[in-house]
Amino acid sequence: MSHYPAFVKLVEVGPRDGLQNETTRVPASVKIGLIERLQQAGLQHLEVTSFVSPKWVPQMADNTEVMAGLVRRPGVVYSVLTPNLQGFEAALRTQPNEIVVFGSASEAFSQKNINCSVAESLDRFAPVVQAALAAGLRVRGVISCCVGCPYEGEVAPERVAKVAQGMKNMGVQHLGVADTIGVGTPLKIQRALGAALAHFSLADVSGHFHDTYGQALANTLAALAMGVQQFDTSVGGLGGCPYAKGATGNVATEDVVYLLHGMGIETGIDLDALIDAGAYIAEQLNRPTGSRVARALLAKRAG
Ligand code: HMG
Ligand code: MG
Secondary structure, three states, X not given: OOOOOOEOEEEEOHHHHHOOOOOOOOOHHHHHHHHHHHHHOOOOEEEEEEOOOOOOOHHHOOHHHHXXXXXXXXXXXXEEEOOOXXXXXXXXXXXXXXXXXXXXXXXXHHHHHHOOOHHHHHHHHHHHHHHHHHOOOEEEEEEEOOOEEOOXXXXXXXXXXXXXXXXXXXXXXXXXXXXXXXXXXHHHHXXXXXXXXXXXXXXXXXXXXXXXXXXXXXXXXHHHHOOOOEEEEEHHHOOOOOOOOOOOOEXXXXXXXXXXXXXXXXXXXXXXXXXXXXXXXXXHHOOOOOOHHHHHHHHHHHO
């Protein structure tokens, strides 16, 4: 057991990845209410919103309002997605602590998601990364489709390594390895992570696993066994990507917290308060939670 990390950091992506795919507009006040409850549960790193085209992702059009309305706590990192300089400049005015550039290991997904090739995306990211570092912000990169692509099928680890190297060269400080459509299984995930680890240190690589095929917890354990210490998770398992049809949400934060605490790994998160945050957003969306752990604990509470 000693090779598992003693502490794991969870980046809560529910307000961004979780809600971006909702077709009915979620009011900014509800997003802010969710963020507040997540902070109360002890989340120290939140992906708040994205500065992308409102024509492409209407749900994130209230990015500035959400950033202005959230109550900031000392030490908490507030991240936003910025695909280009236009998005970065708008984001900068809202004072995030971290920006995220998001590329893809697959060409087809890059075209569908951000309307350019993988090489063009790296050219676009470079000035964003440079400007963010100059402004004293942290810079994270995420690579989509690290094991499979909804348009191209299986994706080889070499393609992950190539994008990882491009991101490293431009100054990206931390790299997320994303299984966008949740098709990965533990050994494939380990190979994708290995490709990222050829260019980033263990402390600077995280897992971003969607749970479409129910593999995300197994994949999380496989990553933990490699010593990975950071994961993106979404309260209630909310989410999906508008450009990856049929893909469901990220692995639920509640499920990962339960897994980690059960293994004696600390997170700084209060599971009971997290269940409350998940119950709040489920009620707002008028939908049951996607977290198995939340369902079990809510049933226990009701009983
Ligand atoms: P484009 O059309 O190629 O951009 O879009 P453009 O530079 O040609 O500009 C066209 C129009 O977009 C112009 O407006 C620009 O002002 C506007 P118009 O003159 O037509 O009125 N525009 C913008 N508006 C607001 N913010 C911006 C911006 N940039 C241009 N930043 C772009 C390129 C990337 C903007 C577009 O393709 C886009 O917004 N895509 C959405 C991408 C997205 O949000 N996807 C979901 C998040 S990624 C994800 O979920 C995966 C992840 O979770 C990891 C995983 O699971 O894989 C991270
Ligand atoms: Mg995602």
